[in-house]
Amino acid sequence: MLKGKHLIDLKEFSLDEIKEILDLSKEIMNNPEKYNNACKGKILATLFYEPSTRTRLSFEAAMIRLGGSVIGFSDPNASSVAKGESLEDTIRTISSYADIVVIRHFKEGASKLASQYSSIPVINAGDGSHLHPTQTLTDLLTIKSLKKDLSNHKIAICGDLKYGRTVHSLVDAIKRYENNKLIFVSPPELKIPEYIKRDLDPNSFKEISNLDEALKEVDILYMTRIQRERFRSEKEYFDLKDSYVLTESKLKYAKEDMIIMHPLPRVNEISPDIDKDKRSVYFEQVRFGMFARMALIIKLLGVKI
Amino acid sequence: MLKGKHLIDLKEFSLDEIKEILDLSKEIMNNPEKYNNACKGKILATLFYEPSTRTRLSFEAAMIRLGGSVIGFSDPNASSVAKGESLEDTIRTISSYADIVVIRHFKEGASKLASQYSSIPVINAGDGSHLHPTQTLTDLLTIKSLKKDLSNHKIAICGDLKYGRTVHSLVDAIKRYENNKLIFVSPPELKIPEYIKRDLDPNSFKEISNLDEALKEVDILYMTRIQRERFRSEKEYFDLKDSYVLTESKLKYAKEDMIIMHPLPRVNEISPDIDKDKRSVYFEQVRFGMFARMALIIKLLGVKI
Amino acid sequence: MLKGKHLIDLKEFSLDEIKEILDLSKEIMNNPEKYNNACKGKILATLFYEPSTRTRLSFEAAMIRLGGSVIGFSDPNASSVAKGESLEDTIRTISSYADIVVIRHFKEGASKLASQYSSIPVINAGDGSHLHPTQTLTDLLTIKSLKKDLSNHKIAICGDLKYGRTVHSLVDAIKRYENNKLIFVSPPELKIPEYIKRDLDPNSFKEISNLDEALKEVDILYMTRIQRERFRSEKEYFDLKDSYVLTESKLKYAKEDMIIMHPLPRVNEISPDIDKDKRSVYFEQVRFGMFARMALIIKLLGVKI
Known part of the structure; x- marks a missing residue:
């Protein structure tokens, strides 16, 4: 009730x-x-x-x-x-x-x-x-509606994993469903916090720093915004930023039925070229x-x- | 009409x-x-x-x-x-x-x-x-609903009686009903204005400066906020402020069927300990x-x- | 459709x-x-x-x-x-x-x-x-309702004709109807822009700088606000401002069935004395x-x- x-x-x-x-x-x-x-x-x-x-x-x-x-x-x-x-x-x-x-x-x-x-x-x-629990309900509804189920997915979560409350809430929720594998993609200084990893089955996730590596294998790509001021130096920002921007060329390697989610607003981490790709579901997500x-x-x- | x-x-x-x-x-x-x-x-x-x-x-x-x-x-x-x-x-x-x-x-x-x-x-x-006439309608409805009638009450009005428009409107209204006795409780510098007293029957009100004196005899206690900056000196503020704060210990002396009203928002002039006392009706007043x-x-x- | x-x-x-x-x-x-x-x-x-x-x-x-x-x-x-x-x-x-x-x-x-x-x-x-196309729809509805038709009118448009988007939209629209004559009334520095005149039939408009001249002959007077800071000098403002303020005395010369329109808000370009004149339709215009x-x-x- x-x-x-x-x-x-x-x-x-x-x-x-x-x-x-x-x-x-x-x-x-x-x-x-x-x-x-x-x-x-x-x-x-x-x-x-x-x-x-x-x-x-x-x-x-x-x-x-x-x-x-x-x-x-x-x-x-x-x-x-x-x-x-x-x-x-x-x-x-x-x-x-x-x-x-x-x-x-x-x-x-x-x-x-x-x-x-x-x-x-x-x-x-x-x-x-x-x-931000209603964003998480939104995310779960999107996944369930477009990928049939909330279990058995490979999910890459990319961007600022340290401060993003959307990400923390989503991880908390998705781990309650069976057999999901999480791939955390972030620059070293914006990694998912220890206290969140501690509650995850060690076999259920990995951490990497390059989006390209993850793109081939995942069913769901969850993009989030990286704010420039969160990098340790301008140099690091310029070195790393392109790794966390989804472009048409990168998307070539992704599965045909992958879905690309984003809690919005986005800044530049998803190129507008991709908006019309059928895998882009972030505006559908708004409606969900x-x-x-x-x-x-x-x-x-x-x-x- | x-x-x-x-x-x-x-x-x-x-x-x-x-x-x-x-x-x-x-x-x-x-x-x-x-x-x-x-x-x-x-x-x-x-x-x-x-x-x-x-x-x-x-x-x-x-x-x-x-x-x-x-x-x-x-x-x-x-x-x-x-x-x-x-x-x-x-x-x-x-x-x-x-x-x-x-x-x-x-x-x-x-x-x-x-x-x-x-x-x-x-x-x-x-x-x-x-x-602020709709606050006064609110106050009248609260009194009529909870105390049956708008006449024959002993009412203490406590706090900043000089600047409070809520108080002035209420006094203007309540004096039109029969046999109400008003007790104005305030520090000397925040007394009810002369032009308001002039229109009152001299036998229908008294002015005091200590809340405790009034508490025993009144049917209705109308609290209002006292703003610190309205006192002549910080010393005076610290000397006086506790007299105008309603606490559980003070309330012991009050009648069992007294009601405590407040136009809200309150700052600290009513201790939250009192919120659950059945005499506290200020949140009910909001609904009225x-x-x-x-x-x-x-x-x-x-x-x- | x-x-x-x-x-x-x-x-x-x-x-x-x-x-x-x-x-x-x-x-x-x-x-x-x-x-x-x-x-x-x-x-x-x-x-x-x-x-x-x-x-x-x-x-x-x-x-x-x-x-x-x-x-x-x-x-x-x-x-x-x-x-x-x-x-x-x-x-x-x-x-x-x-x-x-x-x-x-x-x-x-x-x-x-x-x-x-x-x-x-x-x-x-x-x-x-x-x-500002919905203001223009408003203006057209007002004219059509109160003057029966959108054609065959003499219309004075008075005030800041250079910057007023309301004016530009209205001129664009009204010229599409037959046989309307426009009289642009403004100080020299706030004249209607060349690119707008270029699209008008040269016989369909004239430009003057004194409201009095136009008042006698027009069916519709469209007043707009002149902002003081748009004049080249304070002297010019004080020399000219009264020419663009509609007063009771000026209105004596106007036709009995003229209508006075204004997109509002007005500042002082229409004297409040005129509000009750039956020719003043600017508040009716709001309703339209x-x-x-x-x-x-x-x-x-x-x-x-």
């Missing part, structure tokens, strides 16, 4: 619960009309203490497509509004107005704290560099994200269809 | 009109479903020239729960948008788009001015440090505020149910 | 297509209830990279009055949100969430670019100092703008009523 639960960390949901959400996502994709009024009369509050147009609009579109409505704030100024008020008090106030609330906050743990004072379900839409959020809202609200 | 009226200052509404709004508020609380579509197809415009997440979201939730929709702007940047345009022209434009409008403005008298050029009802959601605004919107629009 | 088209530049629409939109606008004005649910379940995205309360709220009210919903962002901060992301990627993301999108951007050509990557209709709500946008949305979405 997901009704009334919060989604702070996807780890707190069982595989069965995740399956419930993904199955409903697909059903909504197949019969969107059936869900047109699922949340009629319900209000979603979007509290974005840190701006995020993409995630916010995905939630808003999701709620509206379910027949519900949205209130909230969406920029850093609005948080200064609440100046002097604790997050605890804000969430108790919002609990009076809305039926479910999405929080994006610059502080790690903010959503967790909010959930302890909320009388309505809280969804974590990113807290600091910590977690909206449906995953629709399913999540329905489940947490416990709406009967 | 409230249809078509503006709410700029609650003084302009008769006691019968206020009763009409409070009665409808309660009816909506008892039968919310009945009002689900009361304002279907109607648009509320929220013009917030000064940020106020709390009040804005209360109005938005109110309109949405009536089946209506909301347009507007919500931060100071948006007001620079209208740069060079007079408030008169802005309100005439908005009158073309919306059916009812809520204005929060940093200038005293702004809502009044707007109402003179508006072809749709204008609600004052705070103009400078002047008035939404229902009071629902009733107000219905009445000013003249919607028939 | 307008279904699925973008509106970037009104030139790309045939006169028949424009007529279709204007006819539908009038029908909606006459029977608004009939269109209450025309866009039920549809989402309009408003991407305002540059603030514009007036235009944004007009679109939002239009969509809501058609039973649809709105998502989007409305201030410059929000565009920093999308920092590092190309407009192409943003529009592809938004295409997943919404059914139709309105873009206001500080760069000329931005809407055109967006339309090339969008799978949903794009409406240009102003790109730099370039175009909302209906023109309602019709446009219906046509581009291809909604059947």
